[in-house]
Amino acid sequence: MSSLFRLQLGHELRKLFARKRTYIGFGAFVLVEALVLFLVNLPKPRSHFRRLIEQNGYGFDEYFSGLTLALLMVMWTTFLLGALYLALVAGDVVSKEVEEGTLRMILCRPVSRARIVALKYLACIVYTFVLVLFIGLSALAAGIAYRGFGGLFVFAPMEHIVALHAAWPGLERYLGALALLALSLTSVTSLGLMLSCFNMKPAAATIVTLSVIFLDSIFRNIPYFESLQPWFITTHMGAWLHVFTPFIPWSRLCEDYAYLLALDATFVIVGFAAFQRRDFKA
Amino acid sequence: MIRLNNLSKNFRGRPALIDLSLEIARGEIFGLLGHNGAGKSTTFGLILGQLYPTAGEAFIRDISVQRDRMKALKGVGAIFETPGFYDYLSGWNNLRIFTSYSGQVKDAEITETVKFVGLENRIHDPVRVYSHGMRQRLALAQALLPRPDVVLLDEPAEGLDPEGIHEMRQLILQLNSEHGMTVLLSSHLLSEVEQLCDRIAILNSGRLVFQGRWSELAKNENRFRIKVDDWQAAISVIEKCGAAILDTGIVQPRGEIADVVAALVLAGRRVYAVEPLKQSLEELYLGAVAAE
Numbered sequence: 300m301s302s303l304f305r306l307q308l309g310h311e312l313r314k315l316f317a318r319k320r321t322y323i324g325f326g327a328f329v330l331v332e333a334l335v336l337f338l339v340n341l342p343k344p345r346s347h348f349r350r351l352i353e354q355n356g357y358g359f360d361e362y363f364s365g366l367t368l369a370l371l372m373v374m375w376t377t378f379l380l381g382a383l384y385l386a387l388v389a390g391d392v393v394s395k396e397v398e399e400g401t402l403r404m405i406l407c408r409p410v411s412r413a414r415i416v417a418l419k420y421l422a423c424i425v426y427t428f429v430l431v432l433f434i435g436l437s438a439l440a441a442g443i444a445y446r447g448f449g450g451l452f453v454f455a456p457m458e459h460i461v462a463l464h465a466a467w468p469g470l471e472r473y474l475g476a477l478a479l480l481a482l483s484l485t486s487v488t489s490l491g492l493m494l495s496c497f498n499m500k501p502a503a504a505t506i507v508t509l510s511v512i513f514l515d516s517i518f519r520n521i522p523y524f525e526s527l528q529p530w531f532i533t534t535h536m537g538a539w540l541h542v543f544t545p546f547i548p549w550s551r552l553c554e555d556y557a558y559l560l561a562l563d564a565t566f567v568i569v570g571f572a573a574f575q576r577r578d579f580k581a
Numbered sequence: 582m583i584r585l586n587n588l589s590k591n592f593r594g595r596p597a598l599i600d601l602s603l604e605i606a607r608g609e610i611f612g613l614l615g616h617n618g619a620g621k622s623t624t625f626g627l628i629l630g631q632l633y634p635t636a637g638e639a640f641i642r643d644i645s646v647q648r649d650r651m652k653a654l655k656g657v658g659a660i661f662e663t664p665g666f667y668d669y670l671s672g673w674n675n676l677r678i679f680t681s682y683s684g685q686v687k688d689a690e691i692t693e694t695v696k697f698v699g700l701e702n703r704i705h706d707p708v709r710v711y712s713h714g715m716r717q718r719l720a721l722a723q724a725l726l727p728r729p730d731v732v733l734l735d736e737p738a739e740g741l742d743p744e745g746i747h748e749m750r751q752l753i754l755q756l757n758s759e760h761g762m763t764v765l766l767s768s769h770l771l772s773e774v775e776q777l778c779d780r781i782a783i784l785n786s787g788r789l790v791f792q793g794r795w796s797e798l799a800k801n802e803n804r805f806r807i808k809v810d811d812w813q814a815a816i817s818v819i820e821k822c823g824a825a826i827l828d829t830g831i832v833q834p835r836g837e838i839a840d841v842v843a844a845l846v847l848a849g850r851r852v853y854a855v856e857p858l859k860q861s862l863e864e865l866y867l868g869a870v871a872a873e
Binding site for chain 2: 302303306307310313314317318319396399400401402403404405406407408409410411576578579580581
């Protein structure tokens, strides 16, 4: 990576991270995490978890730990807000600059359109990873502060996963899962960026991205479409949870992420082709 | 320096620019005139490679923008009617971001340019608090970084107060005279173009209706204001010379004005002044558009 490319990427990241919206968004994630923490600790859900853990022959106090709570917070927060927020950021990344006229200012300069798309995509990917890291670490801090460090109990009925891990191996899996979760969410980012490259308003790019992800998720859960599950994006996006199964299904993980990476590449290529062909006028 | 070869652009089948050919010499200030929607901004977009032409080609330093945009745009600066900035960032950071797309520009060069446009006291403020004039200055600063040899200015004085317009004009003249920059200026402020430009092109509904010097546009006018001791007595003498009287004291001779003056003197009239009348830019512009 040339020093000029690094400089330009730094500026792209500055543009993303200097917005007030970024910090409002991060604040919203912390609020949702706090809400999840509060709800999970209400008597009914708590007794539900007690039953589940004790049914497996383990102690509730050891496994209803900060790590378990952190994972619950991450699962719910990303489900409720992750896609929304990333669609908002990626859907804006090109179309907002077109709307505000800053892209025309950039296009006065001797820079290729391919480089502009590459810079914006990379900035969005970095943003996705930073966001997931923030969600994961803030959830972990909140969970540990509330219940202390301990074993990890994983309950993900949609993925048919019920698993228990000791504290340190559990933490390792938790951190690995965060990396894979970020990789899963890059599909939302890539889709948002692709739509943003077309001649449409930023809000339209965001709404279409969200619609695709939510419709995909809804259809995936309709029994009638069960045979089509391997074709849904969200099926593969949920693969990060398989890190928590007692024996990690590496081949399945590779297959899922190969699918998602191919999809991401397709989104980016289509987006670039649209961006390359576009006329930019006032 | 800039050459446009039969450039045409259609938007959804509607022609926005039709077969435009222009040549702008090195070091020239060239004015592009036209009403809103005449095709000025489309021409800028095509020169900068932001729009793809339906036909034709644009060249900067004999390099085709359409074939090698990156090479052609080296050393080109531009500003638009409504320049876009990252309002939540400072003017300084905006300059750093935009200039990074042209290569690495030293802080000292940015500082010097900021001083040149007179924005040094506010450059670290967020752009959202800038006045319109300050935004235009910032736009000019970004167009001048890194030092270009061609600047394209699309309505640079748009929205500025008279003082701002004067300052912008002085800056453009300074850039041209001191740094030898070639300037392509589009405006619908006719007086602005009149004071700045050596040559002009007039666009009307996407078509070029005139290209050349002011003097060429006005060359057939041949109108004079004559001041004599007795206008009523002079009328018959002037008419005998075959000259037309357009208004009190305004004469359009068939041949040379010297013949009319000689006839007046021979008839005993005292001629105090003979002044050639130039059409205003507005009259020329409206005339050219109306002729089209």
